[in-house]
Amino acid sequence: MKIVMIEPINISMLKIEEYRQTLEAGGHQLIAYSARAESNEEMVKRAEDADILIIANQPLPAEVINSAKNLKMISVAFTGFDHIAMDACRENDILVSNSSGYANQAVAELVFGLTIDLMRKINDSNTAVRAGKTRAGLIGNELAGKNFGIIGFGSIGQKTARIADAFGCNILVDNHKKHQAGEELGVEYLPIPELMQKSDIVSLHVPLKDSTVDLIDAEEIALMKNSSILINTARGPVVNSKALAEALNEEEIAGAGIDVFEIEPPIPKDHPLLNAKNTILTPHTAFATEEAFIKRAEIVFANIEAWLAGKPQNVVS
Missing domain, CATH: 3.40.50.720 (NAD(P)-binding Rossmann-like Domain)
Incomplete structure (x- = not known):
């Protein structure tokens, strides 16, 4: 599976490498972008071959979801999911899991x-x-x-x-x-x-x-x-x-x-x-602590592992 972290989720590159190694040991690929896409066109390009997307709170429009023909699962590094075009996910049979509880x-x-x-x-x-x-x-x-x-x-x-x-x-x-x-x-x-x-x-x-x-x-x-x-x-x-x-x-x-x-x-x-x-x-900082970001990443990747094992969790779609 090709797993794309389409925007950063506020964890260190060292931690990302740990997750990458675990996924690669299972035959999967992890691509992690270090900055947000500046346009929908750029998001489409990042997501086009992905089987699984990881996203935080950047809006994910239907245009991006519909163009990602291999997309099967989205792991949201956030509690809310109102920024994701859920109708497009349902129409394309894409499962969405969130990170409820991390913050x-x-x-x-x-x-x-x-x-x-x-x-x-x-x-x-x-x-x-x-x-x-x-x-x-x-x-x-x-x-x-x-x-x-x-x-x-x-x-x-x-x-x-x-x-x-x-x-x-x-x-x-x-x-x-x-x-x-x-x-x-x-x-x-x-x-x-x-x-x-x-x-x-x-x-x-x-x-x-x-x-x-x-x-x-x-x-x-x-x-x-x-x-x-x-x-x-x-x-x-x-x-x-x-x-x-x-x-x-x-x-x-x-x-x-x-x-x-x-x-x-x-x-x-x-x-x-x-x-x-x-x-x-305050500028939307309630969820933003180092401890919460670490816990959030744990949930994000646990959601992916659970889905890969055929036992999806934290499903919102």
Whole structure:
């Protein structure tokens, strides 16, 4: 089988060589590109003879999939797969596996980095010290005892809940689906409108699909307390950025920590959140730790080995 890593997945060349040797011992070939393709035409050329593709979060359009006549399997070095033309995969009988779970810890940790930064005004305090100011106006709030709302109670949502529990928060979860972790933590399941009303912190952990676009719009944001904050490390389009920016600028909520946008950074200078009040923005870094990248590569190649053995895993198509 010809296996093509069509874009880098943030592991060392030494690690890639280890995977290459393992695959070659089984009679397979691994080609790994060290930079992203700059056009669809270049992607078509890279993928044209591949039996298996490895891709991270670069969009993979139908044009590329349809042109790869030997393609049988795609191993996605990412949890989400909305950037892949799944209809083309189904039409061409191409199996797709993702790397769900590799960044659970990384994403959950950033949720609390953003939350604590906002609640304890860390970024503002750093600026104040450097400007020769005092703590005046920088008195923050503790997490303990706060209502921590989680929308999307999958693996990352559950990891976030466990950390929130360690901080002494009361955990509220949208009642879409119940899990064992909810029973262990004693979470309170609520409809989203009630969760938005009661929460001091709302953290989003839903996938991007038609039903979650603008899940958090002006109507939902209006339900939040003036003292509450919103954290989005899920997908950008889940939140209506314009509505959120307006609420922040009108001080209808206390702050927002945003790691994801409608497009991948760099973000246009006219994006509404760039100049919104009390906002911490990060350039889609929630998943990006060295530990997560190593775990992701392990899952990517384990998916391939499983498929080659006739026992596919982490299948999303």
